[in-house]
Amino acid sequence: MTGTTGSRAAPPRWTWVDLRLVPVAVAVWAVTLGAGHVPPLVSVAVAAAAVLCAAVVVTRRDRSGALVVLVVLAAVATAATAAAVRGAVHASSPLTELGGDRQVHVVLEVDGDPRRIGGAAAPRLVLDATVTALEDGGGTARLSAVVVVFAPEDGWTGLLPGQLVRARVTVSPAAPADGVVARLSARGPPEPVGGAPWVQRAAGGVRDGLADSADRVLDSPAAGLLPGLVVGDTRAMDPVLTEDFRRAGLSHLTAVSGANVSIVLAGVLAPLRRRAADPRLQALVAVVALAGFVVLARPSASVVRAAAMGAVGLLALASGRSRAALPALSASVVVLLLLDPRLARDAGFALSVTATAAIVLLAPGWSRRLRGRGSPGVLADAVAVAAAAGLATAPLVAGLSGLVSPVSLPANLLAAPAVAPATVLGLLAALVGAVVPLAGDALVWLAGWPVRWLVAVARAAASLPDGASGWPAGTRGALLLTLLLLAAGLLLWRHPRLRALALAVLVGVVVLGWPLRQVSDGWPRPDxxxxxxxxxxxxxxxxxxxxxxxxxxxxxxxxxxxxxxxxxxxxxxxxxxxxxxxxxxxxxxxxxxxxxxxxxxxxxxxxxxxxxxxxxxxxxxxxxxxxxxxxxxxxxxxxxxxxxxxxxxxxxxxxxxxxxxxxxxxxxxxxxxxxxxxxxxxxxxxxxxxxxxxxxxxxxxxxxxxxxxxxxxxxxxxxxxxxxxxxxxxxxxxxxxxxxxxxxxxxxxxxxxxxxxxxxxxxxxxxxxxxxxxxxxxxx
Missing domain, CATH: 3.60.15.10 (Ribonuclease Z/Hydroxyacylglutathione hydrolase-like)
Structure with missing residues (x-):
């Protein structure tokens, strides 16, 4: 089945054939997700079964669809084999034998920025790291074990990715499903063993410069939001503002997301596109820019995920076919899951993939229909992208947070015009400020205006009564909302006459029902x-x-x-x-x-x-x-x-x-x-x-x-x-x-x-x- 192409000038649209890699991505995701809950021998058995099934498919005379089946089976075998190897490494790690209150010395390589947790009481930090050496009982064991570390702020706050430290920790073995070998708890500061790579030191200096400039130039809420929006530095984010963004459906703006990557790539490629440069050259430049942005924003799981989703469009750019984004998305999912199996359980990864798929599959068609009804192109694109991503991710958001946010779509539409200026100006401020601080401050001052708009939109949307309504959390809530959205969409698609009625009901609820509820809910009680x-x-x-x-x-x-x-x-x-x-x-x-x-x-x-x-x-x-x-x-x-x-x-x-x-x-x-x-x-x-x-x-x-x-x-x-x-x-x-x-x-x-x-x-x-x-x- 092929989508209607319209006129000859219309860009090629996706076809069902473009979805052939989707079963591969789904298979790898399912195997990776399930492998953490079974012994390594079960993963080995799954891999062997996949190979046997592939051999049977090869010997069959009827080859229709055989290639897709073989690729899926190969993906299952690969994912299961990788899971079995990880399980064996996990089981044989010396860290798994430690537990209780026993303390040991370890050498850690920091994998990401320390993140602050806790409330008014003494805050703690959590960071991802790899144990490279275990010192216990006078001996030293060399290993490579992915761990998560909980530590006090003292001495741990300024650590950079790639830095080596020695620390005294208590070890708690983790379940294989957690994606780490162990959880480490440190009470005191670490002892430096080796410095971070020069690239990370330079990136850290640029990030700190942007944060310092924002603190000097901007007021408190905007000063914390700008570094988070631009380079993922959320150290100064106001937790109340973070909650407002979450309730408004704008939480993707409080840290680096696929939107940031898209804006950066668009800014880098704009001069080349104006000069009609070769698409392959554009893709190469975009890859270099993307790599630099990942280093600046830190190669954490969330940033790598966002970069991968932003890179989905690079293959489409190099090939000149926009529909190449579909197989590129599937391939990105497969590669990311094989490199970092923890993403299989990561809610942000699921949201990113779902939003990207919705934008690729649904937004172009919706935008064309809005343009055909006289809507301006920029508004049509913004509404289509926000609606496609918002509706597709709503069930996941509801299941994860127990909230449904009716204000999410209008909030995103109001915020959209400010995101690109804030990101571009903030990124320029970070780069220029590292050389000319005064010019960086000026750019931060300019970036502050769109950032303040984002703050105002989030606060206004979050403060609306019933702006975020409770919903059953968990799988049940996600499936329920999915069924309701699918049923409503099918009815409106099959019965166009219902659209006017649905619009009238929606207007009635907003204009009459909502104010009536605010007046009659009887809360708070004066007595x-x-x-x-x-x-x-x-x-x-x-x-x-x-x-x-x-x-x-x-x-x-x-x-x-x-x-x-x-x-x-x-x-x-x-x-x-x-x-x-x-x-x-x-x-x-x-x-x-x-x-x-x-x-x-x-x-x-x-x-x-x-x-x-x-x-x-x-x-x-x-x-x-x-x-x-x-x-x-x-x-x-x-x-x-x-x-x-x-x-x-x-x-x-x-x-x-x-x-x-x-x-x-x-x-x-x-x-x-x-x-x-x-x-x-x-x-x-x-x-x-x-x-x-x-x-x-x-x-x-x-x-x-x-x-x-x-x-x-x-x-x-x-x-x-x-x-x-x-x-x-x-x-x-x-x-x-x-x-x-x-x-x-x-x-x-x-x-x-x-x-x-x-x-x-x-x-x-x-x-x-x-x-x-x-x-x-x-x-x-």
Whole structure:
């Protein structure tokens, strides 16, 4: 079957014949994905079976389609053999024999930039590396093992790809499906062994120069975004802005993507195209430019992936046939998966491939139809590309994030005019600034204007109510949205008369339904005593204390959920922030809660002297303009109409060996006459000690400790006398929370259980005479 070509002047369009390499790419992807979950012998058997099947195909007389089948079988055999070799190497690595708390010295070759993880507590870095030597027990073993390293910032931040360092680490073997041999955890700084290659040092200097120039010339959000957009340097990215870009469907702009590569190639090739240079020369120049850009942006998995997707068009350019992009895309997928099998499980890789395929297959035809209806060429191309990529990747995005973003298409259309100027000016600023810093600053100033536009678009789109709606996460959610989109597309294609009706329904929903929902959803409740925000697997509780004002207790694991919950509640002022302890599921989202809000005091209980996260929290408080305070049992704080009584932990039990969970700040809140006991992540032993001290634990509402963990003391739970139990817990979490036994215990104690994983945000509403619990948008 061949697509209609239209006039003779129309460029050649793809045909079904061009899809012959697609089964090859799918086969390699499937084999690579499955090989990590089976022993190497199974991969060997798969390879042998593929060879036998190929031999049978060769001997058959009917050769129709035999070439495609043989190529697919060859791909399966190759991928399975490669997987078997990797599995054997993984099993025989000396690193797999190490584990527990045993520490060894290793020599590492850094493979990519260290990436910052963590929240308000002491941040950690993660980086990809290759172990070249293992020093254990006086001997040295030479090896080449791909690992992932978790390390503190001290000494690790400035490492460059290709650099050799020696470090003392704890080794945790990884599953073959993870694509690495082991996970290494370092506590101290590394010891340099060898410098990075001069190319990487030069590229690092250019990147640092751009970041420094942006910090000097631009305001905070734009200063962090420009280096990320241009060269993938996200060190200064505002995490709240990153979340806004994600909710707006613009997350591909917060780091290097295929769009950047396309813009760079277009800029390099423009002079050659104006002079009608030989297509092969254009392709050669583009290859050189592409290689240079990969070095500058770092040869990480995401950059190499983006470069490969950008290079898909090079074969089409050299051959003069645009439809060559289809087999080029398939070949790129095969090569990348064989070189780096970890991409088979990489969500970004799947999104890049899907978006590129949609742009190649769908966008040209959609653009022609829009042009035929009088749309300007530039607008037609922008709409077609954004719509094709957005619709094709929507099921994957929904499955991965549990979100559907209706604002993604208009946000991308509004952002599109600013992406190319920002990228080109930023790249010129990086290169020119390395030689003439003043000229680089001037170019950064110019680039700042389109970057500010991108920031404004992302923030506006993310702030729209229902701009990003919840959707079932995982494979089920992705398949459901795929089926809905296919069904809708088929109906509109087969029945053109339905298009006007569909447009009318869409306009009605936007013009009438959306405003009506905003007025009638009944949230926030003016009589709220406390709100348990749905922050996933963590705690984030809000006590409204006045118009636009509230006390925050913990901030959940990520910046987005707690920021959105506070926005929904209309909170702009946080006179007091209480942190039960500094584990990531309680403070990881703190920067999102503090950003753009007036903050008074950030308080904790007495922290362990061995807790190295307190300094980072102090710094976070300083940046927010907040005071730091440590609360002790007996302390009472009154904010607005709410009173906060501190019950634990007593200073005498705080030792270096104490578990952070057992040192959780325990507070009883009395608000509107209703008492709520907040218990952090206390375990059974700590609960029993608190009960044995004779502390008055009575409350009307119990925030169940540790997200409903089975590690709970039944006598402690009963001693609260609470009628309601609220569990802040993430849906489909891997910890088994809340534990069935714990739920039974709460019921036996006479409590009615409410869970954020089932009901979303939960609010205790009313007063001492008449109170109850409602979920977000539920009006009793």
């Amino acid at each position: 709220a005593v406390i709100v348990a925000c749905d922050v996933g697997q963590g705690d984030g509780l809000v006590v409204p204390t006045g118009p636009g004002e509230a006390v925050l207790v913990d901030a959940g694991p990520e910046v987005g959920p707690i920021d959105r919950c506070l926005d929904r509640l209309g909170v702009d002022v946080l006179p007091l922030v209480l942190l039960s302890h500094l584990d990531a599921d309680h403070v990881g989202g703190l920067v999102g809660a503090l950003s753009g809000r007036d903050v008074g005091t950030i308080a904790t209980g007495t922290l362990s002297p061995a807790d190295d996260r307190s300094a980072a929290l102090d710094a976070q408080a300083g940046r927010a303009g907040a005071r730091r305070e440590v609360l002790l049992p007996g302390d009472v704080r009154t904010v607005g109409s709410a009173t906060f009584e501190v019950l634990a932990p007593p200073a005498e039990i705080v030792t270096a060996a104490a578990e952070p969970n057992d040192l959780s700040l325990v507070v009883r809140v009395t608000h509107r006459g209703v008492r709520v006991l907040l218990t952090g992540d206390l375990g059974a032993a700590a609960e029993a000690r608190l009960l044995a001290r004779g502390v008055d634990l009575t409350a009307d509402v119990l925030k169940v400790p540790h997200h409903g963990s089975a590690d709970a003391d039944e006598a402690f739970l009963a001693a609260t006398g609470a009628r309601i139990a609220v569990i802040s817990v993430g849906a489909d979490n891997t910890y088994g929370h809340p534990a069935p036994g714990l739920l039974s215990t709460l019921v036996r104690a006479g409590m009615r259980v409410h869970r954020t994983d089932l009901h979303g945000d939960l609010a205790v509403v009313g007063d001492a005479d008449d109170w109850g619990v409602v979920g977000d948008g539920q009006v009793p």
